[in-house]
Amino acid sequence: MLSRSLLSRSLARNAKRASGTLSQARRTFVQPSAVDKANIVGTPASVDDSLFTPRQDMLGFKLEAVKSTEKNRPIYLDMQATTPMDPRVLAAMMPYFTDMYGNPHSRTHAYGWEAEQAVDDARAQVAKLIGADAKDIVFTSGATESNNMIVKGVARFHKEKKKHVITTQTEHKCVLDSCRKLSEEGFDITYLPVQSNGVIDLAELEAAIRPGETSLVSIMMVNNETGVIQPIEEIGAMLRKYRGVYFHTDAAQAVGKIPINVDEMNIDLLSISGHKVYGPKGVGAAYVRRRPRVRLEPILSGGGQERGLRSGTLPTPLIVGLGEACSIALREMDADHARVKALSDRLIKGVTARVEHVVRNGDVNGYPGCVNLSFSYVEGESLLMALKEIALSSGSACTSASLEPSYVLRALGAAEDMAHSSLRFGIGRFTTEAEIDFVIERIVGTVSKLRDMSPLWEMVQEGIDLSTINWSQH
Incomplete structure (x- = not known):
């Protein structure tokens, strides 16, 4: 007996043969002619074509991307918060917003078949980028959902026998909060410290493992605030x-x-997050190994989509965009990395050569597109406010509304004042040399101006060692 998916594919192949004209359409079964409709669905060819689902050329207006009317937009250097969508990604997505709008879970007609095929193609593109089997890719709304699903799901599935989870102090907030939630449920969480360069100590990790009790170790690959790369292969x-x-x-x-x-x-x-790889927001993925099989308890209930791990109708346009973004990244990763590295070196050298008392936070061998610098005797918030022509961050976009110093930098051992004085520069695919040079000039001038207003800076210039002062007496 044929499986449903095999039957669907068989029906699709048979239907394609029904019309030579239809087989030459951009995608199978999308907006066939009146004659084709009659051949396929048994509708008389004389039926008014306007009664059928409209095509995008019937909308009555031209589809165009909305452009900002703001003339002097700031230079964007906040790539860890989000990346601009690559125009090629948008081009790949557009047909699935207009003509090809079927539900990929609809197995009884062509609109569903073509959407299902598009999702399958994107799944393969995502898998290829990380060296995985396409069947191991589960689509989600983004990395926050993926992290929640994995951390909570694995822990809860094994809770009867194992109630210990290991992570680090510098994880993204969604991982830390997921672990805190598990802690409230009775799980024991170990938060590993990091060294001054932001990298974990492998010996401390191994010492923390409890055979027979530990179910999961969750460690970030590249830190979102410092760019520190953990030794994932060794772990x-x-x-x-x-x-x-x-x-x-x-x-x-x-x-x-x-x-x-x-x-x-x-x-x-x-x-995986879509909008961190020049793809659309609102889509991501989780790699969940099947061989050997990793079991986890789903956090969403419903129709059982995505291997029963993530119920809900899949957003075909967003998934197509994620797939295209991954395909582009695979082809252009080496060139992107070399270019970003050159721009990063240009920024760091340009700033540190002209501004003293600047500290780079995190391992110097981290990802070059994330540069975190602390400027002594300058408040990070004041620096951000003064640099209106540049879109920057003083920490994670998810916690930037907080006035507290970065918990990531504090975990690296940074003093509170240095953590407060940090800026994160995010360099990406579309950043230019001219933009970097502009940023260098603005940073140099602004830091100098703010320091001239600081009494602490004046004391340092006079040779006073601030560490020798007992501030409680003042």
Whole structure:
């Protein structure tokens, strides 16, 4: 007996043969002629074509991307918060907003078949970028959902026998909050510290593992505030010695920027964000290994889509965009990385050569597109306010509304004042040399201006060692 998917494909092939004209259409079964409609659905050819579902050329207006009317927009250097969508991604998505709008779960007609095929193609594109099997890719709304689904899902599935989870102090807030939620449910969470360069100590990780009790280790691949790259391959190899301990990595800031191969790195679970790889917002993916199978408890109930792990109708246009973004990233990763590295070096050298008392936070061998600098004797918020011509961040976009110093920098051992004085520069695919040069000039001038207003800076210039002052007496 034929499976439903095989039957659907068989029906699609048979239907294509019904009309030579239809087979030459851009996509199978989309807006056939009146004669084709009659051949396929048994409708008389004389029926008024206007009664059928309208095409985009019947909308009565031209489809155009909305453009900003603001003339002097700031230079964008906040790529860790989000990346601009690559125009090629938008072009790939557009047909699925207009002509090809079927539900990929509709198995009884052509609109559903073509949407299903588009989703399958995108699944393969995402999988290829990380060296995975396409069947191991689960589409979600983004990395936050993927992280929640994985961290909570794995822990809860194994809760009867294992109630210990390991993560780090510098994870994204959605991972830390997921762990705090598990802690409230009775799980024991170990938060590993990091060294002054932001990298974990592998010996401390191994010492934290409790055979028979630990179900999951979740460690971010590239940090969203500092660009620090964790030794993922070494961690994966270590954890393979402990049966039943699954390895998850939040790769939202890594996918498409550095090479990833889930098999070579022994990764069991991985989180992906669409809008961090020049794709659309509102879509992401989770890699969930099937061989050996990783079991997790779903956090959404419904129609059982995505292997029963993530119910809900899949957003075909967004998924197509994510797939195209991953395909472009795979082709252009080396060129992108080389260009971003050159711009990063230009920025760091340009600033540090002309501004003293600047500290780079995190490992210097991290991802070059994320540069975190602290400017002594200057408040980061004041610096941001003064740099209106540049879109920057003083930390994670998810916690930027807080006036508290970055918990990531504090975990690296940064003093509170240095954590407060940090700026994150996000460099990406569309950043130019002219923009970097403009930013250097603005940073140099603004830091100098703000320091001239600081009494602390005046004391330093006079040779006073601020660490020797007992501030409580003043």
